[in-house]
Amino acid sequence: MATVLRSLCCLIILHVSNSPLAFSQEENQFVYHGFSQANLHLGGIAEIHRNGLLQLTNLSKERTGSAFYRFPLNFNTTSSGAISSLSFSTTFVFAMVPQEPNMGGHGMAFAISPSMDFAHATSNQYLGLFNLPNNGLAANHILAIELDSVKNPEFEDIDGNHVGVDVNSLKSIQSAPATYLSDKEGRNISLELVSGNPMQLWIDYDEAEKLVNVTLAPARMSKPNRTLLSTPINLSQIILGHMYVGFTSATGYPLASDHYILGWSFNRSGQAQSFDVSSLPRLPPRRKRKEKPGLMTITSLILAAVVLVTIIGAAYIIRRKKYEEIREDWEMEYGPHRFSYKNLYKATKGFKDEQLLGAGGFGKVYRGVISSSNLQIAVKKVSHDSKQGMKEFVAEIISLGRLRHRNLVQLLGYCRRRGELFLVYDYMPNGSLDKFLYSNGRPSLNWLTRFRIRGVASGLLYLHEEWEQVVLHRDIKASNVLLDAEYNGRLGDFGLARLCDHGTDPHTTHVVGTVGYLAPELTRTGKATTCTDVFAFGAFMLEMACGRRPIELQGQPENVILVDWVFEYWRKGAILDASDPRLEGNYVVEEMILVLKLGLLCSHANPAARPSMRQVMQVLDGDANLPDVPYDTASLCTFSNYNASDFLLSLPSSFGQRSAPSMSSTDSILKEGR
Template sequence: MSFFSCGFCSIVAKILLLSLFLAGNSFSETQFDFGTLTLTSLKLLGDAHLSNGSVRLTRDLTVPNSGAGKVLYSKPVNFRRPGTRNSASFSSFFSFSITNLNPSSIGGGLAFVISPDDQFIGDAGGFLGVMDRKNTLNGVVAVEFDTLMDTQFKDINGNHVGLDLNSMISTRVGDLEIIGVDLKSGDLVNSWVEYSGSTQMINVYVSYSNVKPKDPIISTAFDLNEYILNDFMFVGFSGSTQGSTEIHSIEWWSFSSFFDDDTGYNSVFPTGRPPPPPANLMNPTADTVKPPPPSLAPVESDHNDTAAIQEKEKNGKCHNQLCKDGPGAVVGVVTAGAFFLVFCAVALIWAYSKKMKGVKTPETLASDVIKMPREFTYKELKFATKGFDSNRVIGHGAFGTVYRGILPATGDIVAVKRCSHSGQGKAEFLSELSIIGTLRHRNLVRLQGWCHEKGEILLVYDLMANGSLDKVLFESRMVLPWPYRHKILLGVASALAYLHQECENQVIHRDIKASNIMLDEGFNARLGDFGLARQIEHDKSPDATVAAGTMGYLAPEYLLTGRATEKTDVFSFGAVVLEVASGRRPIEKEVIGVGKVGVSSNLVEWVWSLHREGRLMVASDPRLGNEYHEEEMRRVLMVGLACSHPDPMARPTMRVVVQMLVGEAEVPIVPRTKPTLSFSTSQLLMTLQDSVTDLNEIITISTSSSENSFTCGGSSHGLDLV
């Protein structure tokens, strides 16, 4: 009886102790989700607002805007036991989407945030609303989902996850390109953020699927206690834009936190780390997101096949002659069968080629016009671009629109160029196909493949993570550092040297400009858009055509004669060089007074005038401050002037330009006064007669009966076309 009493007392004591423990810890455990939250449970700051059951962190604007918003759980969460250094474990699951009404604009991104303050909101752009430029608020831990590559914060690209500990320079980074997730695709993205207080490990998972991936995109150890300021912190999300129309929506959120006991044993979860959220806390709409296609099942090897045969023989279950003859017979039969099939295939191909020889139609692009890495189907490219959704448009090239796409078979993110439906547009696309399909250079945008179905011509290119050069120069909040600028110019020069002098047939691009220079994740230049390009045999004179391209980049003789040569490409490159060095567009409108109409300023003319006055360095971009080597800047500006010389014969070749940029060749002496270029009347008339189009639609020539020459670029008596 006494034994029973003691046992009963022991049980009662344990129950009381457990009750006291749970009572003491009930205040320290937090759990909620979007299904249980009310309006009073959320605190909206800045641009954050509610929209159809979701929380939007940024404004729904069709015009570019720079702003930030934040949403927080209104009650502080206990992340550290008072009077101790024991940090809590927590698990958070959330679904979000990032869309852009104007995908060509630069984004910002969003972040899962643990903050000591429920009133503070950080700056826009790369700061994601987490911190401000002065780093006023300390004690912030964030997991960023960044859509803006910012060299200030050493970002790897514009599509990554990062762990931020009291700094916007991420301690750990995960590249989402590797797992095929595109933050800016507009698709619903799921993420799991899990931290264990006992093991001090954080794991971040990202997927399109509702099923948590096996491997985290970020897994690292850090002591949460060292970075949080208070025992109680606020948890939520922040997001920002930077001169863009990016919209950040939180569609679902669940969160739970708890403490391990003093021995490191998790009283709720014995595994020592928080589990994934239960199914009832998952986003009920996440299953509508199509997960990446499963990989094909592995094909069993011959070794496994023969082993199975031997096993069947051993068990007396193999009675046919093939099994009895053993693996040698299997190999013989397979070899003979394969040989027979190959022979039949070769015979059929030979017969078909004989039948089709000499028969060519515009539809037989695959064999005669282009030699591409791959032919895509229209169905898969339509699916990749969500039916060529306008929200997927990332740019407009020569005679076509470019869409962001995700290939369903591989998850690769690509740029899909769709030709305009005009006859001229298709002709330009066929030209682009036939030219770029044979080109291979590290500084050219790589063509992955093509499609010609349903009257459509589609080109599939590698997607460049940092967009076009003009966007980075003029629309980004960050200032592109000088080393990056120099590397970009050298890359473009190398690509042009390849096109002009290293290809079997010379390629004249005809549309060299900043918007056609793309930048990959390392800010390496990739020249693209060959819609206006022409192929000619080396040392052959090109035909005259309508002058095509963009004002400010066009050589004066090209405007006058319509003949595009490698020297006209060199002039365009010179304009790009001056644009990159000065941070000014080739043609800019300048306001001449209050209420007065602006006038156009030509960059090439402006730099020539500074050179004449002995003030060439004034042309350097003032935003760079003193963060460049003066002699290198001077050299680059002189290269730009040498390339934009009015006389095409005085311009260097692109091979020589490359040597000048790397310091292996001296820049030729550029005269202080801009030279003039004269055409005799007879020469000009002969050129005009050779043209295939009436150039009077492009240029207007005003002459008098006493004039006998036209002057480009210097004299007021002639035609100034620069």
């Protein structure tokens, strides 16, 4: 009997050791050669392939994915109750496969976290770890090692291909370009994170020295002798008693990457086990490149080319005229941001009317698709006949192209051709908000969607305070708030935007903007500030809640100015009567009252009394109470102190049936200088 039992035990041990999924007997140690039977909690778009490959994110735009070991690990006490060491060791093999060669989206991170729930984390540069409000909070209790393939100035990233050590924030406490030490060559060799090739990362924490060591190498190499990063950290001040370990990842826009984990080993009480790389699951096959033609084929092609060269040459000369552009020497530095007119022409099918998305005071907007990357774009076609200020204008366009926020429409670049300027943006499939508020052909948005569109405030806070410069939008209105595929609001059209350094005053020479959104002091001084943007945002908030334009030319005189109209209901104690009747009362009362009162407060006639966008965000997020709105009508923007009559006389008769035009043009901007 004893002999049979011993034989049975040997068979069990042999089976476990040969299994692709093997655990140690200790609670806080595991190793996965593939994840088919892994104890993982998946979040976002993460999935496990049939061959055991763990995929955190795919080529879907602006999505997150996470995978964490399902059970919390004890970083506090041993089984006997004695204080344990905080030391740990882990290693994993990963691959980041870009949508376009060497042009991937955002990266991924290994994280130690008190929670596996990252549902509120943001995509793009936040790597599915944090969002704008909680990034940098000590209450996060998160240690992360990021593999970042995009340079984000707001986090002071060193480049677009680095490894960083993060504590409660994506602003790394230490980072280094992705390299490894080659023992054979005796030097550091660069690794491209988005090369699509498997790589291995080792992370070791020594509590005695309070040091995190991070090492990187190609997957089939043994661990290099020299670490990539060696960062002093006292983990006892960061992590809690029980923590989860795992991975997060995020994609961006317009490009994304597939993020994979092939194998993972973790040990809380010693060195993590090594991998048998040959037993790890294989990555999906890449797109096959076309084979180079043989010698005979090349010879035939050359002979055919000689016969056709004259015809092709003549046709080329004719076509050059068709796609001729304006290019000057100073534009060389903006190369990556300049689109060729030929590509834009083909993307929009020759700027045909069937591709037309809309038209306004600044020109027409066309939908297009860049065939090489299947990227959907919106192209604004603007006329200009002045060279004065063009260099400065393009410089600002390129600067604005570096803005990165989920509630801003991404400005991708520009093109110049003869008397035309083309601005290239992300395509927003659901168009502008005003079409849903005022078009009889579209269904009215419900309150849940409208209240979510308040996220535009987050984008405006980013422009005013969180980017490297202050960006004054100067034309906030419903027609410039575009809706993505999920009806999230994004602030777009930066044609009137102006940049200035933090702590300085912008120098403006004339009034620009749209009637109904212009702060009263702007009409007197012509000086745009963050306060004038806040005023326009207040008008936008009222417009969204009431379903009415800021200025209505139809109806009784007392109902012309929206701010006055809402304030009168507030004064009577019946502010909910100002809500959009199409909602039929289907809204959260507290949220509706908050939006209406906040819109009134942002529309205060005194700029100093208006809240900043940070205060607006705090109120919308429930982190601060809304100040009382005064009953004194003179303190708000009334018909008389707004000088609205001066503007109404100059408006076209069709204004009441469409969105108000902006009060400037690109041409005038260029003539005045920016």
